[in-house]
Amino acid sequence: MSVNASWYLTLAAVLFTIGAVGLLVRRNVLVMFMCVELMLNAANLTFVTFARTLNDIGGQSEVFFVLVVAAAEVVVGLGIIVAIFRRRVGATADDIHNLKG
Amino acid sequence: MHDYLLAATIPDAITFVVAAAICVVGALGVVLSKNPVHSALMLIMTLFGVAVLFVEENAQFLAAVQVIVYAGAIVVLFLFVIMLLGVDRQEAINADPLGHQRLWALLLGALTLAEVLLLAKGNWATGAHSTSGSLDQNSRTNVYVLGKSVFTTYLLAFEITSALLVIAIIGAVVLARRTRSRIGSAGGGDLTPPFDDGQGPDDDTDTAGGEAPETALPEPDLVLSEGRLVTAGESAARPPSGSLGRPAAAAFGGDTSAPAPRPPSGASGAPNAPKQEAHR
Numbered sequence: 001m002s003v004n005a006s007w008y009l010t011l012a013a014v015l016f017t018i019g020a021v022g023l024l025v026r027r028n029v030l031v032m033f034m035c036v037e038l039m040l041n042a043a044n045l046t047f048v049t050f051a052r053t054l055n056d057i058g059g060q061s062e063v064f065f066v067l068v069v070a071a072a073e074v075v076v077g078l079g080i081i082v083a084i085f086r087r088r089v090g091a092t093a094d095d096i097h098n099l100k101g
Numbered sequence: 102m103h104d105y106l107l108a109a110t111i112p113d114a115i116t117f118v119v120a121a122a123i124c125v126v127g128a129l130g131v132v133l134s135k136n137p138v139h140s141a142l143m144l145i146m147t148l149f150g151v152a153v154l155f156v157e158e159n160a161q162f163l164a165a166v167q168v169i170v171y172a173g174a175i176v177v178l179f180l181f182v183i184m185l186l187g188v189d190r191q192e193a194i195n196a197d198p199l200g201h202q203r204l205w206a207l208l209l210g211a212l213t214l215a216e217v218l219l220l221a222k223g224n225w226a227t228g229a230h231s232t233s234g235s236l237d238q239n240s241r242t243n244v245y246v247l248g249k250s251v252f253t254t255y256l257l258a259f260e261i262t263s264a265l266l267v268i269a270i271i272g273a274v275v276l277a278r279r280t281r282s283r284i285g286s287a288g289g290g291d292l293t294p295p296f297d298d299g300q301g302p303d304d305d306t307d308t309a310g311g312e313a314p315e316t317a318l319p320e321p322d323l324v325l326s327e328g329r330l331v332t333a334g335e336s337a338a339r340p341p342s343g344s345l346g347r348p349a350a351a352a353f354g355g356d357t358s359a360p361a362p363r364p365p366s367g368a369s370g371a372p373n374a375p376k377q378e379a380h381r
Contacts, residue, residue: 071170
């Protein structure tokens with residue numbers, strides 16, 4: 001018998017919180033991107049836990065699609081980062097404020 | 102104690118505790134590392150921990166995909182971009198343009214954690230269950246059940262996913278491609294005013310002058326590459342001669358056989374021609 005689902009949900013909550021705080025605290029765009037991945041993984045863990053708890057394969061299918069979308073998101077996001085940093089010297093997100101009025 | 106706390110057998114409890122510790126330590130490492138490369142490696146650690154938890158929850162296929170896609174592809178992509186952009190960029194860690202952003206971030210994080218923990222405590226997921234098939238249909242394997250679900254119930258979403266992947270690939274190629282004419286025209290026209298940090302005039306002159314050679318670029322490029330190829334082969338074969346009268350003919354015709362009769366004829370004036378092409 002596996003561990004109770006509440007512990008998985010608690011761990012997912014902790015992971016999500018670490019990712020969210022990291023996204024708000026860090027200034028490096030790449031590290032912020034990694035924190036987004038952390039939050040996605042926490043959500044995936046929640047999905048799988050509920051799939052087990054409710055005995056429903058739909059949760060695992062959802063994780064499958066989340067993985068695909070995360071891969072696409074990373075590809076496009078890193079492309080944007082590379083395109084921006086070709087013209088910039090710093091790695092700080094606050095330097096990218098060209099659209100600020 | 103463990104039996105009461107985690108409501109599981111001892112191996113399962115140990116697995117969960119170890120994997121959870123790996124996950125949390127990796128996540129903290131992602132946030133706290135100064136070096137982005139260390140952050141990426143810590144992210145791999147977290148992803149492996151989550152994969153172990155997937156196995157623990159009987160999601161074997163997702164665990165394999167987690168390791169292959171995340172740790173194998175996405176983190177490698179991260180590392181590639183880090184190396185491409187340079188590791189030694191300094192992060193302005195003390196910049197605080199919004200005012201007490203870190204304090205608010207920690208406060209918001211504590212609030213989120215409290216809320217989600219409150220939600221995780223109660224059994225609030227009520228209603229009808231199992232609308233898309235149970236986890237073990239006649240004791241089938243996880244891959245069978247998941248594949249059947251994805252390819253029947255979620256078939257439309259799966260096909261749309263393929264379109265999404267194609268769009269992502271095209272977008273990445275368009276974003277990351279460095280064509281001189283395209284960057285010049287777009288950057289000179291639209292992007293130079295906001296991005297203007299002393300490089301704008303250079304870009305403008307570059308594009309203004311670069312428009313005409315841009316159209317004529319493919320032809321000399323072809324000759325240049327052929328000339329280089331032939332010069333390299335010739336010099337390796339016969340250092341004193343080093344000549345090629347007609348670059349195109351030498352490239353297409355005799356790289357190995359024909360040069361024997363040719364050098365004395367074109368050795369006088371021709372050898373500088375491809376080098377000038379190369380320097381230009």
